[in-house]
Amino acid sequence: MRVKVKQIKSGGEKNAFLGKEVTVKGWIRTVRNQKTFSFVELNDGSSLTSLQIVVDQKLPNYAELISDLNTGASIAATGKIVEGVDKKQLEMHADSLEIIGKCDPETYPLQKKRHSFEFLRTIAHLRPRTNTLGAVARIRNALAYATHQFFQDRGFLYVHTPIITTSDCEGAGQLFQVTTLNVDNLPKTKEGKIDYSKDFFQKPAYLTVSGQLEGEIYASAVSDIYTFGPTFRAENSNTARHLAEFWMIEPEMAFADINDNMDNVEAYLKFVFQYVLDNCREDMLFFNKYISPGVLDTLQKIVGTPFERASYTYAVRILEKSGENFQFPIKWGMDLQSEHERYLVEKFFDKPVIITDYPKDIKAFYMKENNDGKTVAAMDVLVPKVGELVGGSQREDRLDILEEKLERQGLPKDNYWWYLELRKYGSIPHAGYGVGFERLIRFVTGMENIRDVIPFPRYPGSAEF
C-alpha cells in the first residue's frame, strides 16, 4: 500500500504506521552514503519534510542502484516504519527500492545549494520541487479551500463571472485585447477602420479586470455570492507587487451596508488565517524561520485582535498630527500613500485597520455616495507590512445618482445599461470587496516577490510555461 509522507509524519510517536510495512513514492532530495548504509531523503510534496529511508547495502540490487540514487530521481521504496535514532522522527528501513525515473546529477538544474528566486523563476517547471515553492503551493491551496469553506458555510453561492468581456469595471486600467482576427492581415471596413464584425465577438473584447459588476447581478437575485477567478491588468509594472494575471476573490452581499461589509471581511481574514495556522503549521514554521521572521506571530496576533475602524477624515487628522516627515505630505482629498498606510497600521494603531469613507473624487463611480456629499462608503483593509490587503465598498443603489456619477466620470451610459437596470428593478442596498489572492498569500507567507506565490507568473515580457 502506498502512503504519503504526510500521513506517516503526522502521527508523531504514536503513529499508526509505526512498525508497519508500507510503500512510499516520491523524489530524492538528498543521498548520504555511509559505510554499510545509504540514507535517502524522499519527498512526495505532501509535506515539507522528507522521509528518511535507510538503504542497507546488503539489498540484492544495491550495486545497480547506487549510481542512480541521485537527487531528483523518482523512486518507490517499501519497508518498515521505525523510530529514528533520535526517537523524534520516523524513518523507513527499506526492504526494497526501485528507481522509477533517473536524474542525471550533472545536468539537473536543482542542486543542493540554495538557488535565488530569480533563478528558480527560469525553471518554473522544477521549482515546485524546492522547499519554499512547495510550501507556497500548500499554503496557496489551503487559503483557496478555506476561502470556499468560509463563504459556503455562510450560504454564499460561488459564481463564475466572465473572463472575456466587452465592458470594463472601473473605466480605468489598461486592458488586454482578445481577438481572433488575423493581425497580420486585418479586415477593414470601407472607411478603412478595423472590421470588428469579422472578429469572434463582433466587437472589440478584452480580459476582465474584475468580476464585481457581474457579481452584483447575482447578488441582486440570490442575495450573497462570491467570485474566485483570474483577473488581468495590462499595466507595464515591473515590480515585486504586480502581476498581469492574478486571482481575485470578490464577495457581494445583498441587503448589506458598509458595516456588514466590514464585519464580513474581518471574519473572512481571521478565518483563513486561522485555517492556515491550524492546517499548515509545518510550512508556516518554515516561512517564519527562513523567509520572514515574525510572520507567524503577526498572523496569530491578527486572529485574536478586533480590527480598528477609522474614517479617512480621522486618519488624515492622525497623519497630520503625527509629526512624521512623509515624502508626500498628507492633505484631505489625497489618496493615502503606502507610507501613510504603514504609519497608520504599524505605528499608530498597531493592528489591522479598516479605513472608510474616502473622498468621492478619488474613488470609483459605483461606490455609494454618503450624505455629506463629499465622501463615499468605501473601505480599505490595511495590514502590517503590505498595507492595503482588501478594498471594497457599499455600492451606489440609487439610479439617478449612479447615472450622474457615470456622466461625471465620462463613462458611456449605454455600456452600463444592464448595471443601471439593477437599480431600476428591485434595487437593494449591497456591498462587497475584492481580495487579491496573491497579495493574501504574500502576506501570509512573507514572500517578498509576488511572482513567487503564483505557479506561473505573467508580467511584462514573460509568459513562459
Add this chain to the structure above:
Amino acid sequence: MRVKVKQIKSGGEKNAFLGKEVTVKGWIRTVRNQKTFSFVELNDGSSLTSLQIVVDQKLPNYAELISDLNTGASIAATGKIVEGVDKKQLEMHADSLEIIGKCDPETYPLQKKRHSFEFLRTIAHLRPRTNTLGAVARIRNALAYATHQFFQDRGFLYVHTPIITTSDCEGAGQLFQVTTLNVDNLPKTKEGKIDYSKDFFQKPAYLTVSGQLEGEIYASAVSDIYTFGPTFRAENSNTARHLAEFWMIEPEMAFADINDNMDNVEAYLKFVFQYVLDNCREDMLFFNKYISPGVLDTLQKIVGTPFERASYTYAVRILEKSGENFQFPIKWGMDLQSEHERYLVEKFFDKPVIITDYPKDIKAFYMKENNDGKTVAAMDVLVPKVGELVGGSQREDRLDILEEKLERQGLPKDNYWWYLELRKYGSIPHAGYGVGFERLIRFVTGMENIRDVIPFPRYPGSAEF
C-alpha cells in the same frame, strides 16, 4: 434578525423558527390581493421555493404599500412564522413590511408568464431571478464545492495554471490571441512584420485551451493536483454544446496509471452526483419535473452502479455486430461518433462506460503509447444522453518516445522544452483527466443548452454583460 428563506423552509414542521418573529428580505415573485389580505411570495435566492407572506390590509402603511407591491420589487418583512392552512408549508404573518426598491410592473422584463431561454439570455442580468436559472446557480455552486471537497479530502492540491500562455496544449484548436498592441496602428519591424517585441509579453500570446501540461509540472513535484479554471476555444461553433469560454477541472496524479485514473474519475463523478442528491434535493426535483423528466433517476442509478470498462477495440467489435444502421459505419481506427457512444452507453451497457486504449493516430501526442504499438492509454467516460463527459489518459513518461511523437505530429520540440524535461529529471508514470464543468452541469440538470448553465455565456457574436 434577518433569516433566509432556506433556513425557515428547511426545518419542516418541527421548525426552529415556528412561532418566532423574524425578518426576511428578498424580491417579490408574485402578489395576490384578496379581500382583507394580500399574499406576497418572497424569494431571496437561498432556495427554489418562496416564502408566503400574509399582509393584512390593516397594516398602518398598507394604503401606501399596495401600489408598490409588485413582482420584482425588493422588500423587507418582519413577522411571526406560522403554519399555513394546509399545514405543509410555513408562512409569515407580517407585522411590518417595507418596500426597499420599487419595480415598475409595466416595464419589468420578467413577467409572470414563462419566458423562453433564448429571451432570458438577452436579459442575463435578470435571469438568475427566475426559478430555472436560480436553480442552475445553486447546482453549479454545489458541484463546484463538491469538486473541491472530493480532491481536498484525498490530499490533492488545487493549482492555478496560467490563463495567458505562449504554448498550446494539444497543438490543435483555434486560439484567442491576447495583445496590448494598438491594432489600429501595429508596430512593424524593418522586414514589415508585426513587431512583437513591443507587445506585452514580447511574443504572441494566447488564451489557454487546457491547464494539463502545467498541471503535470505540479504533479511531478507534489504528487496529486487538480486545476479548476477557465479555458477557451475560438472555434466558430454555434451549437447548444459549445462555449468559447468554459471552466474545466483537470486532476493529475503522480505514480498513477490508467487504472488509477479510471478509479479516480468514477469515484469523483459518484461523489459530486451524490453531493447534489443530498444537498440540492428541491432543485433536482424541479429539474426532474419541469426540465428533464428522469434526470433524478439517472443520477441515482449512476451513483449506485459500478461503471463498465471496455477497450476501444472491444467497443468497435460491439458496434460492428450491433446490426444498427449508423450514419457513420464504424471501422477500427475511426474516432467514435456521438451515435456510437450513445449506442454503447444507452443500449448495450445501459450504464456509464469508460472506453480505453484508443488508436494512437486519433489521440493527442502526450498520451502514453501501449505496448501493442497501435493504441494509447486514453480513456473517455461516456454517460447516457450526453455521451462523452470526461476525457483523460495516462501520459507518455518516456523521453525518447515523447520526442518521437512530437516530431510525428509536427509540433516544435523547442516549445515543449520544459515539458520534455519532466521526463528527463525523475520522470514518473502519471495520469489525469479533464471534466468540462458546464457539460457536467448540463448532465446533472438536464438543461438542453450549455449557454444556460453558465452565468454569462460567450459564443460567436456574443460577449454581453
